[in-house]
Amino acid sequence: MGLTPPRLELEHVSRVYDGQRVVDDVSLSLAPGQVTCLLGPSGCGKSTTLRIAAGVEGPSSGVVRIDGQVVADGTLTLPPEQRNVGLMFQDFALFPHLDVAGNIAFGLSVPKAEKAARVRDLLTRVGLTGYERKYPHQLSGGEQQRVALARALAPRPRVLLMDEPFSGLDNRLRDDVRDATLDILKEEGTAVLLVTHEPEEAMRMADQIALMRAGRIVQVGAPYNIYNTPVDKDAAGFFSDINVLHSSVKDRQASTPFGRFLTPGLVDDADVEIIFRPQHLHLDFDRKDGPPRETPERGSPARGHVLRARFIGNQSLVEFEMEQDRSVIRATIPGVFLPPKGTPLWLSLRRDRCFVFPCAHQTKVSSPFERDYPPHSA
Incomplete structure (x- = not known):
């Protein structure tokens, strides 16, 4: 049997606007059940990369694959509804005229009984049992975020794309909601690409961090490795x-x-x-x-x-x-x-x-040194 292909794969993806490369030769792969955080400062190309993965816009060059299938290659771009991806954004984007059950069920093309069972199951898992008939304006920010998560997971997407979904929550609530969200995502086995500019959030949630700067991914690795073996001074300084x-x-x-x-x-x-x-x-x-x-x-x-x-x-x-x-x-x-x-x-x-x-005008980077130094001479 062959190896299982990555759930989501970006291969040498670039995006050019008005002659400027806002995404520059990005390659990244996500395994099923893996949470990858695309981390970097504002304006570095994170959200554009996410939109390319979603199909909201196409790459200028490079290839995007989901489960080995090409969904974008610079000429072909499948729209989001044909990719089986879930989307979550900063503002949650709940429909104000639909109640909680209607928001979660929106877009589910399954029989009515199956739809109702899926809604009940997700409400239980996000801790909102009994909220079916409430409307978004009756919910707190954390409750709205959990409804948005349930709606994104309802169709059982192969990939979930999240663009700073916790930024609108206060710090204490944010930690609780992030932890609960991570538990649910792991249970679902969905590949997750999470965009954030907060190192603490990436360290808390990610199996893999892709550190982005000026449109390029400069380092990829597990949180422990990327923190303790930074590729350069800026990478070290981004985390602390x-x-x-x-x-x-x-x-x-x-x-x-x-x-x-x-x-x-x-x-x-x-x-x-x-x-x-x-x-x-x-x-x-x-x-x-x-x-x-x-x-x-x-x-x-x-x-x-x-x-x-x-x-x-x-x-x-x-x-x-x-x-x-x-x-x-x-x-x-x-x-x-x-x-x-x-x-x-x-x-x-x-x-x-x-x-x-x-220093920046030189190119060779040494490895971290461990117990490897000569005696100090006075």
């Missing part, structure tokens, strides 16, 4: 705050206040950036017996002075000016930690959570 140390290469190494880092593949005098996240810094008090010891895990400690410290909920954000080069470094510390301005502290960082990238 980052610290950036600037240096240049000499003898395949870059010197920083935290010691030297290997720079494989880069020539002498190449400019590099060492990237690490605030939560990966470790702090030690300035004791009379000198600085903390250098270790393979944390490298050389460097001393900084507190510029400001703020409590931001479940952690504290502390900013330092480093003694060696006056660079500003941010650290996040669990709980309450608010040292006075000017307090000297020693900082060290996890070497296995650092990344070395060439």
Whole structure:
């Protein structure tokens, strides 16, 4: 038996408007039951890619397949109703003149008894049993979102396409609705392509994240992998705050206040950036017996002075000016930690959570280095 084809496949898809490529050579595949988040900043081409997958518009070039069948190839474009895809958008787009049951049943071409059974089943699964005769204006935002989900799933689509469907909900409700939606989608076994600009939403919902920038997909992977092995500085910074140390290469190494880092593949005098996240810094008090010891895990400690410290909920954000080069470094510390301005502290960082990238005018990107650095020389 042959391998099951991807449920949805985009192959070298581009879309040109007025000579500008808003979608540029995008290739992506979704397996049955897989949730893929198309993640990126506003205006990067996410929604256009979703519309091409839906059949709302066609690609300028490239191929779209559903279950191995070509549904668009630059000349042919099957409309959405012939693709067996479900659509969900930001505004839910419920019909105000239809009650909840009528909204869910709209477009179902099955016998009346089967239609009624499908509506009842979906209302139970989205937690809205007894809401059949309510109208959209009588529902809360979260309830409207669940009705929209039930309507999109009613025809049992092979692919569900979702364009920022939770953006209209407040934060607390959004988390609950997202979790409930994910449970239902997994039960249905539908391939899902979800467009979002929120990294937290993508990390919470996705089996696979496709990070998009300026019309191109720059990295695809599982949430853990894409977070911990970013392809470049911008990819790392999209998921969280980052610290950036600037240096240049000499003898395949870059010197920083935290010691030297290997720079494989880069020539002498190449400019590099060492990237690490605030939560990966470790702090030690300035004791009379000198600085903390250098270790393979944390490298050389460097001393900084507190510029400001703020409590931001479940952690504290502390900013330092480093003694060696006056660079500003941010650290996040669990709980309450608010040292006075000017307090000297020693900082060290996890070497296995650092990344070395060439500056933008260079092309070679090194791998993250784990426990792979030469001893620091004073």
